[in-house]
Amino acid sequence: MNKASAKDFEGIAGASAREALQPSSPIVHFPADQPLQLDCERELAPFSVAYQTYGQLNADKSNAILVCHALTGDQYAAGTNPVSGKPGWWHHLIGPGRAVDSDRFFVICPNVIGGCMGSTGPASIDSKTGKPYGLSFPVVTIADMVAAQLRLIDHLGIDRLFSVIGGSMGGMQVLEWASRYSERVYTAVPIATAARHTSQNIAFNEVGRQAVMADPNWCQGRYLDEGRLPRNGLAVARMAAHITYLSEEALQRKFGRSLQARDHLTFSFNADFQVESYLRHQGSTFVDRFDPNSYLYITRAMDYFDLAAAHDDILAQAFAGTQTRFCVVSFTGDWLYPTRENREIVQALNAVAANVSFVEIESDKGHDAFLLQEPEFFATVRGFIDSAARKMGLPPALRGQAARAAPGAGGAAGTSDAVAGAGASGVAGADAAAAAISSAAED
Amino acid sequence: MNKASAKDFEGIAGASAREALQPSSPIVHFPADQPLQLDCERELAPFSVAYQTYGQLNADKSNAILVCHALTGDQYAAGTNPVSGKPGWWHHLIGPGRAVDSDRFFVICPNVIGGCMGSTGPASIDSKTGKPYGLSFPVVTIADMVAAQLRLIDHLGIDRLFSVIGGSMGGMQVLEWASRYSERVYTAVPIATAARHTSQNIAFNEVGRQAVMADPNWCQGRYLDEGRLPRNGLAVARMAAHITYLSEEALQRKFGRSLQARDHLTFSFNADFQVESYLRHQGSTFVDRFDPNSYLYITRAMDYFDLAAAHDDILAQAFAGTQTRFCVVSFTGDWLYPTRENREIVQALNAVAANVSFVEIESDKGHDAFLLQEPEFFATVRGFIDSAARKMGLPPALRGQAARAAPGAGGAAGTSDAVAGAGASGVAGADAAAAAISSAAED
Numbered sequence: 099m100n101k102a103s104a105k106d107f108e109g110i111a112g113a114s115a116r117e118a119l120q121p122s123s124p125i126v127h128f129p130a131d132q133p134l135q136l137d138c139e140r141e142l143a144p145f146s147v148a149y150q151t152y153g154q155l156n157a158d159k160s161n162a163i164l165v166c167h168a169l170t171g172d173q174y175a176a177g178t179n180p181v182s183g184k185p186g187w188w189h190h191l192i193g194p195g196r197a198v199d200s201d202r203f204f205v206i207c208p209n210v211i212g213g214c215m216g217s218t219g220p221a222s223i224d225s226k227t228g229k230p231y232g233l234s235f236p237v238v239t240i241a242d243m244v245a246a247q248l249r250l251i252d253h254l255g256i257d258r259l260f261s262v263i264g265g266s267m268g269g270m271q272v273l274e275w276a277s278r279y280s281e282r283v284y285t286a287v288p289i290a291t292a293a294r295h296t297s298q299n300i301a302f303n304e305v306g307r308q309a310v311m312a313d314p315n316w317c318q319g320r321y322l323d324e325g326r327l328p329r330n331g332l333a334v335a336r337m338a339a340h341i342t343y344l345s346e347e348a349l350q351r352k353f354g355r356s357l358q359a360r361d362h363l364t365f366s367f368n369a370d371f372q373v374e375s376y377l378r379h380q381g382s383t384f385v386d387r388f389d390p391n392s393y394l395y396i397t398r399a400m401d402y403f404d405l406a407a408a409h410d411d412i413l414a415q416a417f418a419g420t421q422t423r424f425c426v427v428s429f430t431g432d433w434l435y436p437t438r439e440n441r442e443i444v445q446a447l448n449a450v451a452a453n454v455s456f457v458e459i460e461s462d463k464g465h466d467a468f469l470l471q472e473p474e475f476f477a478t479v480r481g482f483i484d485s486a487a488r489k490m491g492l493p494p495a496l497r498g499q500a501a502r503a504a505p506g507a508g509g510a511a512g513t514s515d516a517v518a519g520a521g522a523s524g525v526a527g528a529d530a531a532a533a534a535i536s537s538a539a540e541d
Numbered sequence: 542m543n544k545a546s547a548k549d550f551e552g553i554a555g556a557s558a559r560e561a562l563q564p565s566s567p568i569v570h571f572p573a574d575q576p577l578q579l580d581c582e583r584e585l586a587p588f589s590v591a592y593q594t595y596g597q598l599n600a601d602k603s604n605a606i607l608v609c610h611a612l613t614g615d616q617y618a619a620g621t622n623p624v625s626g627k628p629g630w631w632h633h634l635i636g637p638g639r640a641v642d643s644d645r646f647f648v649i650c651p652n653v654i655g656g657c658m659g660s661t662g663p664a665s666i667d668s669k670t671g672k673p674y675g676l677s678f679p680v681v682t683i684a685d686m687v688a689a690q691l692r693l694i695d696h697l698g699i700d701r702l703f704s705v706i707g708g709s710m711g712g713m714q715v716l717e718w719a720s721r722y723s724e725r726v727y728t729a730v731p732i733a734t735a736a737r738h739t740s741q742n743i744a745f746n747e748v749g750r751q752a753v754m755a756d757p758n759w760c761q762g763r764y765l766d767e768g769r770l771p772r773n774g775l776a777v778a779r780m781a782a783h784i785t786y787l788s789e790e791a792l793q794r795k796f797g798r799s800l801q802a803r804d805h806l807t808f809s810f811n812a813d814f815q816v817e818s819y820l821r822h823q824g825s826t827f828v829d830r831f832d833p834n835s836y837l838y839i840t841r842a843m844d845y846f847d848l849a850a851a852h853d854d855i856l857a858q859a860f861a862g863t864q865t866r867f868c869v870v871s872f873t874g875d876w877l878y879p880t881r882e883n884r885e886i887v888q889a890l891n892a893v894a895a896n897v898s899f900v901e902i903e904s905d906k907g908h909d910a911f912l913l914q915e916p917e918f919f920a921t922v923r924g925f926i927d928s929a930a931r932k933m934g935l936p937p938a939l940r941g942q943a944a945r946a947a948p949g950a951g952g953a954a955g956t957s958d959a960v961a962g963a964g965a966s967g968v969a970g971a972d973a974a975a976a977a978i979s980s981a982a983e984d
Contacts, residue, residue, distance in 0.1 A: 137808075233810075237809060296789060296793050297793045297797055297798065298789040298792045301784045302784060304820055307810060308773075309752060309755075311810070312776070312777055313755065330751075331755065333751070334755055337744075337747070337748045337751060341741065341745060346739060346741040349739070349741045350740045350741070352740070353740040354740055355739075363845055365680040367676075367754070369747075371747075377748070378747075378751070
């Protein structure tokens with residue numbers, strides 16, 4: 099139970115570690131003479147950014163949308179994830195005819211540095227030692243992640259992104275982009291996020307880190323060298339975190355006190371309740387796809403994020419003079435990054451007379467709502483993007499033509515199009531929210 | 542780090558295990574021919590109930606108040622805890638002149654069965670094997686805990702308790718007492734509690750159990766036999782639970798994003814933030830005083846608790862015909878057992894025309910508020926108790942006389958008085974809430 103089984107090692111040495119070293123997606127390698135300067139005052143070099151794209155970059159490179167993933171996300175935002183065979187984590191939102199329309203836009207989703215899906219992270223090989231970095235990997239920040247993404251965008255020859263969009267930790271990256279590189283961001287859509295972690299946010303992340311580090315198979319971070327895997331610790335971390343992604347109402351509606359495949363309590367420590375079984379499943383499947391050290395590094399980056407800190411603790415100053423158009427989205431049932439924290443971002447933007455619209459989506463699904471089928475949310479994003487595109491003079495989508503070329507047949511800058519030809523979006527009629535905010539986006 | 546150190550073993554074989562086997566408090570042993578029938582249809586025999594008392598039982602045994610402790614509480618509710626040397630966990634509330642006045646009442650606080658402070662639990666020696674029970678200890682319920690308490694009350698010769706009072710899991714015991722043994726309970730004060738756990742409550746407890754069981758030193762529950770201790774797992778469990786005891790506001794006010802004894806982030810996994818340091822401390826000190834298996838058993842009892850289940854899922858029926866007077870108390874900042882769950886209890890009591898008053902105390906301290914210095918809460922309890930005592934014709938407190946006799950000098954039924962002669966309560970003036978509810982208590 100404690101020693102990693104052969105299957106465990108196969109797992110980490112197989113799918114996870116393989117993707118960390120040789121991702122199934124495109125990847126850009128930045129050589130040792132092009133180091134990334136990190137906030138911790140160390141350099142990361144060489145480093146790589148793995149990414150996936152959907153749709154085609156237009157001739158004047160004005161239709162690029164950068165999508166930033168959350169804590170445990172990856173570059174496979176849309177279409178089918180080639181590693182898991184499951185739909186991309188934002189496939190409801192991104193694709194042909196969807197709110198983020200890959201028939202019209204060139205969607206780029208990079209894996210964050212510190213992650214484990216191809217961008218350089220603690221499971222990557224340190225060129226100086228020939229071994230996985232482990233804890234010798236530098237502690238990276240949200241700003242470092244964004245700096246690496248900027249290098250990717252430069253590499254793709256894109257001067258200005260039509261939009262940067264992301265939820266949760268992805269939203270933090272959006273805020274960082276808009277604050278630091280405003281001139282390169284036409285619109286920004288931070289979703290279900292915060293400009294800094296509260297004490298409670300940090301507390302939950304710390305529980306997760308302690309759970310990983312308490313597992314003897316963690317081996318002070320050297321588990322890959324030792325052929326072990328802190329499965330139990332990472333599973334517990336995921337279980338605790340998962341509770342924070344769902345609202346109490348959603349859990350109660352979904353599971354209540356229902357028993358798992360039994361009529362009576364067993365008077366044991368088996369998973370009598372469905373919610374126990376569900377959480378255990380969440381924990382154990384997560385371990386198969388995520389690197390434990392990455393979990394430490396990425397949660398640390400979130401805890402360290404504090405956009406106001408470098409601006410005399412005045413968040414508005416982080417956006418002074420911005421020309422970027424913002425659409426801030428929150429969900430009523432989100433207690434991880436509740437509306438009031440999203441509203442603080444809006445208030446800061448208002449304080450510098452930024453162009454900002456704010457939509458609070460009614461949903462009792464908790465923080466996870468930003469990843470789920472939420473028509474009003476989709477309509478909001480669609481309305482904001484369409485309006486901003488009209489304002490910028492971007493032509494409408496070309497249905498069923500270039501954007502649906504055979505995979506590998508085209509795409510600027512050597513990118514691939516992983517989106518299968520899906521049907522039109524199902525939210526065409528749900529555009530009340532879109533109409534409500536379109537004027538703001540076009541101002 | 543993983544093998545229990547000599548100190549760990551000293552710890553568990555020392556203070557914790559010693560208290561589990563030979564508590565510093567009075568204890569009643571029920572021999573093998575007086576088994577406790579458990580909900581799981583097993584018998585617990587022999588079994589013991591360790592308890593502490595404060596004040597003196599009066600001649601007609603009408604002044605007894607039973608205090609029920611929460612998950613990690615113990616029998617040392619007031620005065621000084623003889624094991625830790627610290628004040629009892631409800632010393633603000635209970636003592637001479639306090640809201641639960643030990644100059645007037647005979648206060649009894651038993652350790653729950655399944656616990657680890659002297660009442661029979663998984664760390665107790667199984668007389669059949671001569672070894673600690675470990676996981677062979679039966680899964681007990683809140684009703685089982687109360688049934689054991691009933692045996693103690695019978696042993697003390699008390700027909701009717703003037704009151705049963707408890708918060709959190711203690712409140713569940715109060716509800717169980719009032720439902721099952723209403724004729725033996727004159728008044729009941731369930732505080733910051735619920736008639737059953739929600740899915741989210743179960744989820745958090747399951748994370749804690751998985752954290753303990755994930756620790757290889759848990760040894761499938763046989764760690765005492767093996768001379769090991771699942772310190773790390775229990776510490777993580779406590780950390781996760783502790784977050785649920787505090788409100789987000791309280792954490793933010795107390796710690797915010799303040800750094801721990803440093804000026805700058807260290808770009809490491811040290812406890813940079815005060816809240817991290819605080820949580821780690823909560824985890825590590827808890828391990829010194831609590832048995833990991835008891836943590837499993839007691840959280841299980843809480844998850845299993847569902848007062849309505851045995852009454853066609855209609856909570857009101859659990860209180861049908863009750864003559865007990867109730868005072869239900871909740872706290873605004875409590876998100877573990879929020880006001881709406883306490884209100885469900887009130888509504889059920891109203892549905893059977895029970896005598897019930899309900900007070901929601903304004904506090905942003907979270908669930909822990911019931912253990913903290915909350916004058917309005919104290920005044921509420923004082924007012925309710927004083928009014929009910931007047932109604933019943935109980936004489937007022939005799940200050941500085943019998944109740945302050947030298948320890949061991951008196952007390953009915955071989956009990957001891959562990960309360961030092963403290964000064965009068967500091968909440969004498971804060972009786973607005975008391976006045977507001979006194980009429981309800983006297984009706």
